Amino acid sequence: MSRAGHRHRDVAIISFAQLPPVARDAARDEAELVQPVVNQALAEAGLTRKDIGFTVSGSCDYLIGRPFSFVSALDGVAPWPPIAESHVEMDGAWALYEAWVRLQQGDVDTALVYAYGKSSLGDLPAILTTQLDPYYLAPLGIDGISLAALQARALLDSGRASERDLAAVAAARRGGDAAALLGAAYTVAPLRAHDCPTVADGACAVVLAAGDVARRSARKAWIRGIDHRVEPHQLGSRDLTCSPSTTTAAEHAGVASLGAIDVAELHAPFSHQELILRDALGLGASVSINPSGGALVANAMMVAGLARIGSAAARIHDGTARTAVAHATSGPCLQQNLVCALAAEVSP
Amino acid sequence: MDRDDGVLEAPYRLEYTYQRSTGPVIGRFLTGLRDGQLEGVRTAAGTVMVPPLEYDTQGAATGEAVKVGPAGTVTTWAWVTEPRREHPLTQPFAWALIKLDGADTAMLHAVDAGSIAAMRTGLRVTPRWRAARTGSIRDLECFIPADAASAAVADAAAAAPSVTLFPSPVRLDYTVTAGHHLSVYLRAMQDKRIVGGRCPSCTKVYLPPRGACPTCGVPAAETVDVADHGVVTTFCIIRIPFDAAPFPPPYVAVAVLLEGADLPIYHLVRGIEPEQARMGMRVKAVWVPDEQLGPTLASIKWFEPTGEPDADRAQIERHL
Known part of the structure; x- marks a missing residue:
């Protein structure tokens, strides 16, 4: 049920598969990254390609510098005879959103969503600069880590977090001792290497189902609501210390109606962003945050957001959680945010 | 590298x-x-x-x-x-x-x-x-x-x-990788060998080999040697000069179905007047001198007609 009272068609995540993220996977091309996760997700869902009504992917051609690499990746899905297919040049979480919207039409009951990213071929900071405002930001050549560092400083200045708090997030995700981490040199002050994501090559896939297919499925994490919101692209027009778009998306996704939240998978590539997101979602100490390790530990570009949703769903599938919140982000300094509310029980 | x-x-x-x-x-x-x-x-x-x-x-x-x-x-x-x-x-x-x-x-x-x-x-x-x-x-x-x-x-x-x-x-700088399968294909070129990849499911031989059969959804991993001669499935005549053109126009670009492969590769044909180019024409690879061989399709300079009788259209129809 949405906030407006409009009844959505119930859709469940019925399987999730991902490659173990690695720093560099030179041997596999994009189709070979996609094929194993698609095959595994379909097998776990008990479906074949012929059973899938809609296929959609998220990726970014700039990562490997090859136009239409997302078309090459389709080889990994075996799209023959011709399939109904779509693509977003974004994290796969937004592809999942498109699939969820597609399933609302009611004429198909299943959707395959996948994402892949191969950052090891290019210069990721320079590639991320090309997504910025081409008039005022891109000509300065500011990179993603520098932008995150500006946000981190703003958060520190607000008094709501300290460098020790950032190190505590890093220690919780990566292991190690927060106090010892503070001895490391700055990468771009106030961020140290442990505050910045470990960039990876990877891929993941999710199968969504509605109607009888969902009800018959052995595993289901019901999407109780999903929404995404964007903030102004001009950094100086934003309060970088909070994430109002995450809060709004959570309201519209019906996170409040979940009751107690067992697990939250937050797409926070930088340690301070996890703190901002916890605040934005009002997550208390009882919530298990990023049990998967999160994007700080393995940031496969275009994959990490969808992997948060898949990882949260997997906790519901294995029975270790009844409710979960998954979050994905896109753009500099948490510019755009998606929130997905998941539960073991279908909407009341 | x-x-x-x-x-x-x-x-x-x-x-x-x-x-x-x-x-x-x-x-x-x-x-x-x-x-x-x-x-x-x-x-x-x-x-x-x-x-x-x-x-x-x-x-x-x-x-x-x-x-x-x-x-x-x-x-x-x-x-x-x-x-x-x-x-x-x-x-x-x-x-x-x-x-x-x-x-x-x-x-x-x-x-x-x-x-x-x-x-x-x-x-x-x-x-x-x-x-x-x-x-x-x-x-x-x-x-x-x-x-x-x-x-x-x-x-x-x-x-x-x-x-x-x-x-x-x-301006973005990359170090592109050929991946495992394309590397096998390109490396064979320096030995004057042409290597395809067979899908275990549909048995189609892809050229170059690829890690994923796009119709079966399984790795097309078995490597097989294919011949360096075959049949022109289709062609075009380039008449417009451009910076990267390999020859002064007119010249002929072809799709060649090599014997043993199920997909054509794209290359050039020399040794005929452009007007003589035709579908079904049998051609053979002309390799560069041995000292110039490398892990690249450019190890084949071009294809030339063998002079044998043309193939039937039925033989290439499935590959058009």
Whole structure:
């Protein structure tokens, strides 16, 4: 049920598969990254390609510098005879959103969503600069880590977090001792290497189902609501210390109606962003945050957001959680945010 | 180049030589920068936005230009110890969001503060202008701490037309990898061998081999040798000269179905008049001299007709 009272068609995540993220996977091309996760997700869902009504992917051609690499990746899905297919040049979480919207039409009951990213071929900071405002930001050549560092400083200045708090997030995700981490040199002050994501090559896939297919499925994490919101692209027009778009998306996704939240998978590539997101979602100490390790530990570009949703769903599938919140982000300094509310029980 | 994992790799540069049109609002700001002036724009709510945009965050059109600065206050900052090629300064510097005097929003730029110890939120800064200005955010070389400023005034600009267009090049450097299967294919070329990959499900032989059979959804992993001769499935005659053309036109490009393969490869045919090119023609690879062989399709110079009778159309129909 949405906030407006409009009844959505119930859709469940019925399987999730991902490659173990690695720093560099030179041997596999994009189709070979996609094929194993698609095959595994379909097998776990008990479906074949012929059973899938809609296929959609998220990726970014700039990562490997090859136009239409997302078309090459389709080889990994075996799209023959011709399939109904779509693509977003974004994290796969937004592809999942498109699939969820597609399933609302009611004429198909299943959707395959996948994402892949191969950052090891290019210069990721320079590639991320090309997504910025081409008039005022891109000509300065500011990179993603520098932008995150500006946000981190703003958060520190607000008094709501300290460098020790950032190190505590890093220690919780990566292991190690927060106090010892503070001895490391700055990468771009106030961020140290442990505050910045470990960039990876990877891929993941999710199968969504509605109607009888969902009800018959052995595993289901019901999407109780999903929404995404964007903030102004001009950094100086934003309060970088909070994430109002995450809060709004959570309201519209019906996170409040979940009751107690067992697990939250937050797409926070930088340690301070996890703190901002916890605040934005009002997550208390009882919530298990990023049990998967999160994007700080393995940031496969275009994959990490969808992997948060898949990882949260997997906790519901294995029975270790009844409710979960998954979050994905896109753009500099948490510019755009998606929130997905998941539960073991279908909407009341 | 060759890595120890056997995967071929090569440097690759992607460049776009775009120019961008500015529109009136951004154009006015960039014209101001060229002339050594800093201007914001007044929003419908009465605030002053810098740098200016056409619409405010509520979607209302912005209005009149408002002089701001030149000094301002740092609202947040980050310290770069190892500047990148694209960065505006080559020595360690700070990025900062700077709220210029008279503005309600902060703009991003660099601060040449000398050391991290000199930086703080709340620091007063003032611009250091470039001597030669073109109408770019980089006409501001950077900002500097205000107490260090001797002359923050830009040289007067000669009257010139408004900025409406500026160069906006993109340059990205990659090390592309061929992947395992394409590396096997390219490596065989230096031994005058042509290697395909067979799908275990449909038994189709892909050329070049690929890790995923696009019809069966399984790896097409079994490598098989295919012949260096085959049949032209289709062709075209190039009559227009262009920079990368291998020969002066006219010449013939073909799709060749090599014996043992199920997919054609694309190459050139020499040794016939272009008008004699035809579907079904049998051709054979002409390899470069042995000392020039390498892990590249260019190890085949071109194909030449064998002179044997043409293949039936039925033999190639499935491959068109």
